[in-house]
Amino acid sequence: EVQLVESGGGLVQPGRSLRLSCTASGFTFGDYAMSWVRQAPGKGLEWVGFIRSKAYGGTTEYAASVKGRFTISRDDSKSIAYLQMNSLKTEDTAVYYCTSCRDGYSYAFDIWGQGTMVTVSS
Amino acid sequence: NFMLTQPHSVSESPGKTVTISCTRSSGSIASNYVQWYQQRPGSSPTTVIYEDNQRPSGVPDRFSGSIDSSSNSASLTISGLKTEDEADYYCQSYDSSNHGGVFGGGTKLTVL
Numbered sequence: 001e002v003q004l005v006e007s008g009g010g011l012v013q014p015g016r017s018l019r020l021s022c023t024a025s026g027f028t029f030g031d032y033a034m035s036w037v038r039q040a041p042g043k044g045l046e047w048v049g050f051i052r053s054k055a056y057g058g059t060t061e062y063a064a065s066v067k068g069r070f071t072i073s074r075d076d077s078k079s080i081a082y083l084q085m086n087s088l089k090t091e092d093t094a095v096y097y098c099t100s101c102r103d104g105y106s107y108a109f110d111i112w113g114q115g116t117m118v119t120v121s122s
Numbered sequence: 123n124f125m126l127t128q129p130h131s132v133s134e135s136p137g138k139t140v141t142i143s144c145t146r147s148s149g150s151i152a153s154n155y156v157q158w159y160q161q162r163p164g165s166s167p168t169t170v171i172y173e174d175n176q177r178p179s180g181v182p183d184r185f186s187g188s189i190d191s192s193s194n195s196a197s198l199t200i201s202g203l204k205t206e207d208e209a210d211y212y213c214q215s216y217d218s219s220n221h222g223g224v225f226g227g228g229t230k231l232t233v234l
Contacts, residue, residue, distance in 0.1 A: 035223065037167075045159070045167065045212050047223030061221040097166055107216040107223050108157050108172045115166050 002026035002111050004098050009116030012088055020083040020116060022098030027111075030054060030076035033101035035109060036083050038094035038118075048096070051081065053104030066092075088120045124148045126213050126226035133232040138203050142229045144213030145195040154216040156196040158187055161228075162209040170211075171198060200231075208233045 008020040022034065033056070036048040049062040051072045060072050071084040081098055095117050099109040125147040134140040144156065158171040169178050171187035174196065189196045196215075200207055213226040 037223075037225075044210075044228040045161075045214075045225045047214075047225060050221075050223065063222060064220075102172060106155070107214075108155060109159070109214065110169055110172070110178070112159075112166045112168060 002100075004100060004111055004113035006096065006098055006113045006116040009096065009118045011119045011121065013122050014088060014090055014120055016088055017084070017086045018088060018118060020085070020096055020098075020118070022081040022083075022113060024079040024081070024100065027100070029074075029079035029100075031104060032110075033104050033106065034072075034074060034081040035099045035101060035107070036072060036081075037097045037099060037109070037112075038092075039097070039115075040091075040094040043094075046094075049083070050101075050107065056105040085118070088118075090120050092118065093120050094118060123217060123219060123222075124224065126215060126224055128211075128213060128226040128229045130227070131230040131232065133234055134203055136203050136205060136233055139199060139201040140203060140231065142198045142200075142211055142213075142231070143193075143195050144197070144226050145193065146215070150191065151189050151194045151196055152191055154218060156187070156189060157214045158185075158196075158198045159212045159214065160207075160209045161212065162206075167212065203233050205233050207231060 035050045049072045069087045073082045095115040097115045100111045102108040127145045155173040159167040161167040175187040
């Protein structure tokens with residue numbers, strides 16, 4: 001079964017850091033780009049960032065709202081994608097979803113995880 | 123940069139057909155593929171249409187997607203509506219000017 005499972009969410013104070021993990025199973029993780037999408041309480045979906053597969057350089061892209069604070073990486077040997085979040089702000093409070101993409105470079109999101117809640121509050 | 127604009131809500135009766143629009147604010151809708159995602163209450167999103175009009179395996183053929191260059195918009199059409207189709211629907215595309223993903227604001231579909 002193709003599956004994505006996020007972990008690492010929780011309550012964190014403003015200015016602190018948190019790392020989310022997305023563990024994949026059921027497909028050849030290294031062949032696909034991965035993306036992170038978030039959803040603030042009661043709001044719509046917001047794209048956070050993206051990492052291409054190694055075959056397409058493994059490069060990353062970020063939304064303006066998180067650029068310079070968030071970093072996406074991947075460990076293809078473990079089938080895990082990471083979202084390192086630094087200098088967290090209250091407006092980063094959201095459910096964070098990881099998604100696999102349909103190939104190594106496109107932004108066509110395919111499989112979605114169940115999400116992990118991040119609450120930034122003092 | 124561009125925005126994708128969707129109606130806030132639509133409603134229709136079971137068995138009927140509904141169409142949800144997604145209008146691109148600048149640049150051609152045909153420039154980059156459009157995807158559609160369904161999010162039922164309390165659940166994570168799932169993909170119902172990718173690359174404008176392709177259905178993932180397991181998505182019923184009651185769901186179809188299209189683009190219209192004259193109105194610069196994409197559309198998701200759901201025929202033979204079922205109560206289980208009641209959900210939020212989001213369109214999404216790629217902004218090649220900044221290598222970013224773009225989501226529409228979402229449309230709440232009520233089947234009553």
